[in-house]
Amino acid sequence: MPSTPSTPPTTSAPHATSAPDTTSASARPTAPTGVPRRRTRLLALPEARWAALALLGFLAALPLDLLGAPAWTWGPLYALVYAAGGWEPGLAGLRALRERTLDVDLLMVVAALGAAAIGQFLDGALLIVIFATSGALEAVATARTADSVRALLDLAPAHATRLLPDGTEEAVPVERLAVGDLLLVRPGERIGADGRVAEGASDVDQASVTGEPLPVAKEPGDEVFAGTLNGTGALRVRVGRDPSDSVIARIVAMVQEAAETKAPTQLFIEKVEQRYSVGMVVATLALFAVPLALGAALEPTLLRAMTFMIVASPCAVVLATMPPLLSAMANAGRHGVLVKSAVAMERLAQVDAVALDKTGTLTEGAPLVADVRPLPGSGLDGDGLLALAGAAELASEHPLGRAVVEAARERGLPLPPATGFAATPGSGVVARVAGAEVAVGSPARLLGPTPRGPGSPAAVAADAVAADAVAALEADGRTAVLVTRDGRPVGVLGVTDRLRPDAARTVAALAALTGGPPSLVTGDNPRVAHRIAAEAGIADVRAGLLPQDKVAAVREREAEGRKVLVVGDGVNDAPALAAAHVGVAMGRAGSDLALETADAIVVRDELAAVPAAVALARRARRLVVQNLCIAGTLIAVLVVWDLAGHLPLPVGVAGHEGSTVLVGLNGLRLLRESAWRRALGPGR
Structure with a gap:
């Protein structure tokens, strides 16, 4: 499969917010x-x-x-x-x-x-x-x-608006689009084909393809993907790839291919079913036919053969395997981990390598203001800067704007009234707050290539200090948001994705279980990925990956002889979830495709439940081995008794049923609450 070129996201991605919409509800495009x-x-x-x-x-x-x-x-x-x-x-x-x-x-x-x-x-x-x-x-x-x-x-729209050379528009099915066609993508619409922006500027939510938590600013020359959601600006997109070869279409193909080529999954006992089945049938027929040929009576010969079939039948062996696995599944489900089958539970016990997605898996997938840095000479402290930015962003619908307002409210800051609110796609917002024009948005747009103001040394110095603050935040893996007042920079906000509280503990637990640290595989920016990985305790980081790149990373580990567990939540994670030895999806924010492709689902998004489920699966596997030993021993005793002597049918049935009950009760031990607490580890 050919690789897909991608422009990696930048941490200083400008954000756009929604200006008041004058379009009628009936005319407004839906997506x-x-x-x-x-x-x-x-x-x-x-x-x-x-x-x-x-x-x-x-x-x-x-x-x-x-x-x-x-x-x-x-x-x-x-x-x-x-x-x-x-x-x-x-x-x-x-x-x-x-x-x-x-x-x-x-x-x-x-x-x-x-x-x-x-x-x-x-x-x-x-x-x-x-x-x-x-x-x-x-x-x-x-x-x-x-x-x-x-x-x-259905992520990709069925129709797209194509612009003809004379400037007129026509709605055409996306399968009729050709490379070179020019598309009009209105605000709120999904992009119909992979291509590049020819005109316009907007923010595009492309989490379904790259997994990035924030919309990405797009301007002429930037790449866009079919099925991603356009923000508040209008775009003209030049089709660069046939719709049948789009990234979304490739994701579908990769999931189907992985499902078809994945090694057949079987429970342990099924791997020996052929030899056992043939042996049991041959022995039963011989036990019936040979004595009968030698002149034995039909009824006692048939009874003995049927007794042999009963005591040798794999009922106890089947129940030796299933109760521990089913009990582990029930216990895990009671604590928010839905394992879809006994096969998946058994495979979960075999994993020895882990690959984690970032957005929505290690992190919560929602922007958070982590740094508030007023600039020297602004006359503002941290609270004053955050209140000023929050007032300007109050009418914003952009995720970054909502994060700023939420941060101000969490500190209990009063937000002064703002008037004249306006949003520019790909740039930011402007509003009048306390008689001053306040802008909040992209440092690249607000600072520009040359200093603002009349060019005085003070203005140049202020711009230089702001640029240094922006660079420092970006180097730390933050998304930088600049705040200006009357054209002069007064502060910089650092926005990040919030790491889950139990992420570091989960990484350590998975490393202890598998004998090696997990890997981080993400479509997000390398700087952001390395910062999150450092906080979580992960050294192996692979960032800027498209879905096929994640699959390649899984295949690489499998080629080394590892059985890989992949944990993710998005559409872009689905091919890797399907290709992995075991795929686990985060339930609350997980896409439908990820939830259905995965072998297990963490329903409550508790990341610490993943290593607990692995530990519980391993304990279930140990009980399976114990049960197989018990069942095999009892079956062997009954079979030898029946062959070497005369095994009364009631005794054979009692022995058979007794072994079945014994292994069943042994497996049911995993239903106890203590089994889950033990899987969580000490102190939990």
Whole structure:
């Protein structure tokens, strides 16, 4: 896939604010605010409907069976369970058998039918329900991921306004755009194709592509991406790339490709299902056919073979694997981490490398005024400068303007009235405050290439001091905002993205779990990324990355033999989430595509829950190994007893059920609250 050229964002990106809008509400352009939710309903899939029917039949039959009701009351219900839950895996198993492959689906159906043949209807029905439910959940997860990938295409508008050589406009479907076409993008519209600005200035929210937390100023010559949201200025954009090759289209292709090429995921027990299945079937047939050929009676021979099938069936082995993983999933879900499947939980236990996104993952994704620096000779202190800037920004709708106003209000500062408010896209705002003209915005625009004022030494010196303050803030990874009064700079504000309170502790915990420090992969500016990384305790920083670059970073670690956990939240993170060994999405601010692509979701955005989930998954894996040892030992004892002597059917059933109950109870230990506290670590 060819790389996409990108102009890296600058930390002194000018901000634009909304001037009063005189456009009528009906004429005002509308734009989607994100990816619409296209959820496949749980019961919309045939697999889910059959599984639900089997489960309902089982729940209805179980109490009747256990309470000793006549067989005619619960028999038809069990038959419904076998039919509804068993026909699809049975058919799939027969198709696999036609390809000379014996899979566990067919083995489970045969074992269930064998159990029914000797009167153990409950055992067989339980096995059918487990497998039918598992298959249904997998089908729903696959369908919802596909829905979300298709919904991503809605980020790019269906139509764009193309300007003809005679100056007239025409609305055309975006797929008809060609390289070189000139587009008109009005305020509030989404850009229809990748290209460069030919005329105009505005701020563009391109978080869906680069993950930057703040809108980026665009002027002639700057690159823009399809699907990103234009701010308050009008732009004329020259199409530079075919719509089918846009960054958004590439994200869709990368997610689909990663989903298709990702190694098949299987639980541990499924990796040995072929040998176990073949061995069990061969042994059962031999135990039935050989004695029968030697003249043994049919009924006791069949009973012995069925007893063997019951005691050797992998019920206990399946339950050895599932309860620990399902209990870990339930415990994690109770504490705000939704792990989508037992396979994902098992994979989470295997990770040995971590890559973290910045905006919305390590940080909260909202601008924060971190530095207030009045300039010498301004006559203002920090509170005075912040109150002056807040008064000018009070009518602003730009994220930077709202951050300034919020900072002033948090300090309890009274904001003097402002009049004559005006906003210039890509530059900033101007208003009259206390009889003076106050401007707040881009240092590059407000200072300009030459000094303001009459050119006196004092004016030149003031501009030089302001430029030094701006440079110092930018070198520290801040976005610099200049404040001027009557054309003279009076102070500089440093705006940053707020690091999550538990970020540093989470980084340290992940490093301890995986044996190495996490990496930071972000589309944001390198200076900002390095500052955030330093605060969080991360040394490996990769900044200015587009979605395909994040995927390449994951592939690079995987080529080293690492199993990579990626944590992110945006559309631009989705390809990396799909390509990773395990992807975890932040739930509150996460895009639909990221939430559906990820294997797990941190619902409450508590970053510390990520290492806790990894630790819990590792404990679940240890319990799986314990259970497999227990189940394997008991199965071996019962099988040897049945082969070497005469194993009474009631004893075989009791031993089989006892091993199943034992491993199940062992796995359920992870449901306890103490298991999560232990995963969080000491002092939590």
